[in-house]
Amino acid sequence: MPTNDAHLDPAPPEERNTLFDYTDTVFDDEDLLEIGHLPDPERIVGRDEHMQKVADALNPAIFGSAPSHLFIFGKTGTGKTLISRSVTEMLQTEADREGVTVQYAFIDCGEKNTEASVVKRVAQSLNDPERTEFTVPERGLATGDYYERLWTVLDTCTDVAIVILDEIDMLEDDEVLRKLSRASENRRINSARIGVIGISNKIDYPDQMSERVKSSFSRDELVFPPYDANQLGEILENRRDAFHDGVLTEDAIPLAAALAAQEHGDARKAIDILRNAGRIAKRVGHDTVTEDHIRQAKQKTEVDRLAELIDGSPLQAKVLLYALTKLTTNNDRVEFTSREIYHAYTQTTNAIDLDALSERRTRELLQEQDFLNVIDSTKESRGRGEGVTGKHRLLESPDIVLKVLLRDDRLEQLEP
Ligand SMILES: Nc1ncnc2c1ncn2[C@@H]1O[C@H](COP(=O)(O)OP(=O)(O)OP(=O)(O)O)[C@@H](O)[C@H]1O
CATH class of the missing domain: 1.10.8.60 (Helicase, Ruva Protein; domain 3)
Structure with a gap:
């Protein structure tokens, strides 16, 4: 062995x-450069004010009371995850000194995006099987049963739970926010308290929330600048x-x-x-x-x-990106309409003998690439009663995008 x-x-x-x-x-110590590495607080730069605001929201937990829920927005790499985890860990230490147990669950909603998978993961992270005398199985329970386990885990294993939902905009169903925030009020849990920190690159995420959750989930909001x-x-x-x-x-x-x-x-x-x-x-x-x-x-x-x-995107989406890349390289502007991209796209599908999708479907694929942060799309009104035009631009330079796209054999054959 x-x-x-x-x-x-x-x-x-x-x-x-x-x-x-x-x-x-x-x-000497490459781990210090791992993205998931949590640096000591004295190595954190330029975020004193934001750390204070996160601490203010979580502060009631030190007395075993419910923290405020919080949404943190900001572009990629602005320290949202770092500050959430760091301040929560500081809170844990301070609460412990006061005789209050704080546990936290960190969930990447990019990976766990259904209601059941989020609830299960939170319950698994916080469960201490020696105290609850059960485990939270990977499969086999209905969503409602996972919730029941979670409520027991919370009341048995901790005084306060902080649930950090990274990439919260990837959640398929935001009902979980409502249930977590109402658990105490609805007597699902008795002694435990819950605070949710939602993290997103998309500042307009609240617009995307269901009406029911938007109105019932009260929270503070913070924006992290670059x-x-x-x-x-x-x-x-x-x-x-x-x-x-x-x-x-x-x-x-x-x-x-x-x-x-x-x-x-x-x-x-x-x-x-x-x-x-x-x-x-x-x-x-x-x-x-x-x-x-x-x-x-x-x-x-x-x-x-x-x-x-991009690698996980379907070939059709890659062909669309290829079309946008070519347009960007061959013109002295960077933004193109859905129609212009569709035209360039059909030329490419012809060249590689691929069935072209409808224009409508390509607009949906462009929307997905916008969501993935590969392109930036905006909508412009064409005037009264004329509808809207989508305009799209690459977020990386065309030579970098091309390099990635040409890793696909079907597209590679297009280049000399
Ligand atoms: N203020 C800072 N001081 C020191 N290191 C930082 C700071 N902000 C971010 N970092 C480091 O940069 C990396 C990215 O930060 P983090 O993951 O927190 O960003 P993010 O805003 O959550 O990004 P994303 O939206 O891409 O997940 C991490 O390794 C983190 O430790």
Whole structure:
């Protein structure tokens, strides 16, 4: 059986397996650059005011009372997840000192988006089977039964539960918000209290909520602005110890920060660029990270992010994006109407011998790409009684989008 015995003495160099590399001359602690890594509070930059507002909303939990519900909006990489988790963990420590138990569940609604899967996941995260004497099974229960388990878990395992719903706009059904917020009032739970933090990139998410939930789910709202290049620089400086001393050349951090600030000040992108630059340097056998590595890393970071969004899309959606990419490259404007894109799209479907969809269906596919943040779509009125026109633009530069699209064999054949 394989063992993971950290007490084994390291093998002498001559006995080491040559398949592996035993020294890392670039990174000292690469984990500091993992996106999910929660930095110590003193490494958090430029969010004092926002942390205070989150703390104010959660504060009643210290006395075992119900916190205010909170929605946090902001573009990607503006620290929404970090600040929610950090402040909740601080709250846990402080409440514990006061003899109050606070537990929290972090749910990525991009992965768990049905009502049942959210309730199940919250119950699983908070359950202590030694106290409740049951487990929360992966399958086999109806939604109502998962709720029943959750109510028991809450009253048995904690005084206050904070439920963090990341990418809340991906929820298929927001009924779960209403049930969680009403649980105490409706006597589903007796002693426990619940606070919900909903996180989203979409500031207009409340418009998308069902009327019933919108009116019954009272909450505070906070908006996180993008960082400026100086703040991004400071965020990266605070993680310099991910690298060995002297590995980062003088310009590495300022350049990574400036490149990440170009679109909107995105800390996720800044950190990804720095980590990828370190990996590139390592791969080519350099023990310093130079400007050139940072520039290559920027490309890689953008391609990776986009690939994550586009790779799962159907071929028809990729062909539409290809059409928009070509229009952007061949014109001196960046925004195109649904009609213009449809025209370019049918030329491409002809070229690769693919049945073209109806114009109406392509408008729906464009809407999905807008939702995924691959393109930005706006609607413009054509004048009285004339309806609306959709206008669309790519959110990344066309060469990056093209690079990702050409990973699909069917589209690759179109390029010389
Ligand atoms: N103010 C900050 N100080 C230090 N690190 C930060 C700060 N803001 C964000 N980061 C880091 O940047 C990365 C992205 O942050 P986070 O995941 O919180 O962003 P987000 O707004 O939730 O983005 P997304 O919408 O893409 O999930 C994380 O590794 C986080 O630790």
